[in-house]
């Protein structure tokens with residue numbers, strides 16, 4: 485009896501050890517926990533308005549340029565007309581966020597839901613919705629982090645004066661921001677004015693494959709209008725001016741009572757040299773300046789990087805003295821959206837061929853295919869190095885990682901171990917960077933739900949929760965990563981054996 489017991493408990497121990505080994509192999513060493521992050525550091529997840537809200541034509545909302553773009557067939561033929569219907573389901577979703585242990589939530593406000601004409605009268609139903617949503621988050625102890633613009637400019641402003649191409653946007657955007665401060669600022673302290681300004685400009689005005697879909701040959705070939713050589717620069721310029729106008733307003737009229745912060749978001753592509761050849765090393769540095777320095781340099785030094793000014797000449801706008809002063813110091817924090825690292829190889833021929841610098845050595849030197857791959861390679865050192873670069877080159881401005889995550893096919897499986905592996909590795913590199921002095925203050929995984937993706941529509945998703953679009957109820961299903969993140973956030977060992985058992989019960993999604 486005794487012997488038998490000993491034997492079976494020995495076997496049991498062996499089994500446990502085997503499972504643990506497997507977990508360590510699958511998820512990497514669980515060498516950090518929630519409690520290792522500094523006090524005040526917050527963890528959350530996010531989505532943006534058009535990707536999840538749905539109710540696109542309801543209660544007074546008017547179309548944005550993203551609606552137009554999607555209806556023209558660009559998001560894989562899909563649209564956000566219904567999306568995840570968060571507009572109606574926000575209470576259940578906030579409950580799900582709370583169950584997942586989210587400490588903060590990042591979402592965006594649909595400008596054309598709140599102010600259907602882009603300027604002027606507020607839509608009472610839109611106002612009501614965002615008030616309810618924010619109240620619901622707060623009553624569940626979840627800190628709201630709000631983005632004002634996430635690729636969804638009211639179509640009416642695009643039609644009237646070309647949206648972000650025009651200086652007129654500064655006044656309209658500032659007035660929209662003021663409505664948000666007035667109405668929501670008593671409860672919201674973290675404001676991000678503009679999402680991924682650099683990618684908005686490149687995708688929308690250079691390649692032309694994101695809204696509003698402008699470009700010119702040879703850089704983008706399928707646009708009916710645009711100028712890839714000049715417009716991306718004008719758009720970012722106007723975004724920086726609009727942002728700093730909003731910050732000035734906030735600091736003057738709201739900061740003392742609301743005590744919040746106004747930040748700006750960039751797409752943090754990290755570029756490393758393909759080889760140690762000097763030309764590659766220099767090309768990688770230049771590419772980082774074109775992506776990240778483009779935004780960071782004005783915020784810290786009041787001007788664009790000299791390498792950009794040299795390459796773009798008169799095509800890049802100049803800051804007046806007044807504007808430079810306004811922009812410099814206008815970001816309380818940087819929202820960093822990081823997905824991947826690319827390897828940059830110097831290609832002299834492309835510099836000669838193209839008048840445009842982006843075509844010259846950014847586009848040519850890394851493959852866009854890398855960004856469109858099915859899954860991102862797991863290169864956590866890239867995020868670490870990017871955070872080091874921001875710390876060293878740009879004064880260690882406070883940072884919130886606002887997006888980071890792995891995509892998987894929507895029709896794949898709930899057993900998303902590749903997402904867990906990715907998140908575990910990248911969150912670990914954030915901790916490493918913090919330990920070496922980076923002022924990173926928060927981390928938002930992308931994304932909470934599988935929503936409409938800008939390029940992929942509903943073909944792939946980043947969510948912790950799968951949304952069954954064929955189900956009239958649009959039911960949400962947790963992926964394994966949702967359990968994993970919940971365990972991590974609750975301070976539990978996130979690679980415990982129950983997780984594996986859960987994983988073994990999760991089914992593939994048989995949808996085509």
Ligand SMILES: *[C@@H]1O[C@H](CO)[C@@H](O)[C@H](O)[C@H]1NC(C)=O
Pocket residue numbers: 504507508514515516517977978979980981
């Ligand atoms: C978490 O569990 C794994 C597997 O059971 C174990 O190897 C690891 O040491 C644990 N980590 C912590 C921080 O307790």
Ligand SMILES: *[C@@H]1O[C@H](CO)[C@@H](O)[C@H](O)[C@H]1NC(C)=O
Pocket residue numbers: 705706
């Ligand atoms: C341009 O549009 C055509 C026709 O829709 C399509 O076949 C082609 O792949 C597009 N080219 C690019 C670079 O997107």
Ligand SMILES: *[C@@H]1O[C@H](CO)[C@@H](O)[C@H](O)[C@H]1NC(C)=O
Pocket residue numbers: 700701710711712713714
């Ligand atoms: C883009 O604008 C520049 C500067 O105004 C001009 O030289 C160039 O011809 C324009 N390109 C196109 C495709 O319109």
Ligand SMILES: *[C@@H]1O[C@H](CO)[C@@H](O)[C@H](O)[C@H]1NC(C)=O
Pocket residue numbers: 757758759760
């Ligand atoms: C560059 O040089 C370093 C140090 O000599 C070496 O470790 C690294 O592998 C080299 N990188 C490449 C891409 O050749």
Ligand SMILES: *[C@@H]1O[C@H](CO)[C@@H](O)[C@H](O)[C@H]1NC(C)=O
Pocket residue numbers: 513515516912913915916
């Ligand atoms: C965790 O372990 C990995 C691999 O051993 C290491 O690179 C990383 O620095 C560690 N991270 C932390 C936060 O200890």
Ligand SMILES: *[C@@H]1O[C@H](CO)[C@@H](O)[C@H](O)[C@H]1NC(C)=O
Pocket residue numbers: 872876920921
């Ligand atoms: C840590 O930070 C210091 C100071 O900013 C820097 O010199 C050093 O290279 C960093 N170490 C690593 C391993 O990144």
Ligand SMILES: *[C@@H]1O[C@H](CO)[C@@H](O)[C@H](O)[C@H]1NC(C)=O
Pocket residue numbers: 967968971976977980981982983986
């Ligand atoms: C292990 O994970 C499960 C599933 O999320 C959780 O319910 C359980 O509390 C965890 N156990 C420990 C010891 O952390």
Ligand SMILES: *[C@@H]1O[C@H](CO)[C@@H](O)[C@H](O)[C@H]1NC(C)=O
Pocket residue numbers: 510899901987988989990991
């Ligand atoms: C889930 O993934 C793990 C790790 O890849 C694997 O061991 C397990 O069999 C998978 N479960 C199912 C149901 O496919």
Ligand SMILES: *[C@@H]1O[C@H](CO)[C@@H](O)[C@H](O)[C@H]1NC(C)=O
Pocket residue numbers: 893895896943994995996
């Ligand atoms: C999932 O979708 C992809 C892309 O649409 C398709 O290639 C693949 O065959 C689908 N897989 C399943 C299991 O339906």
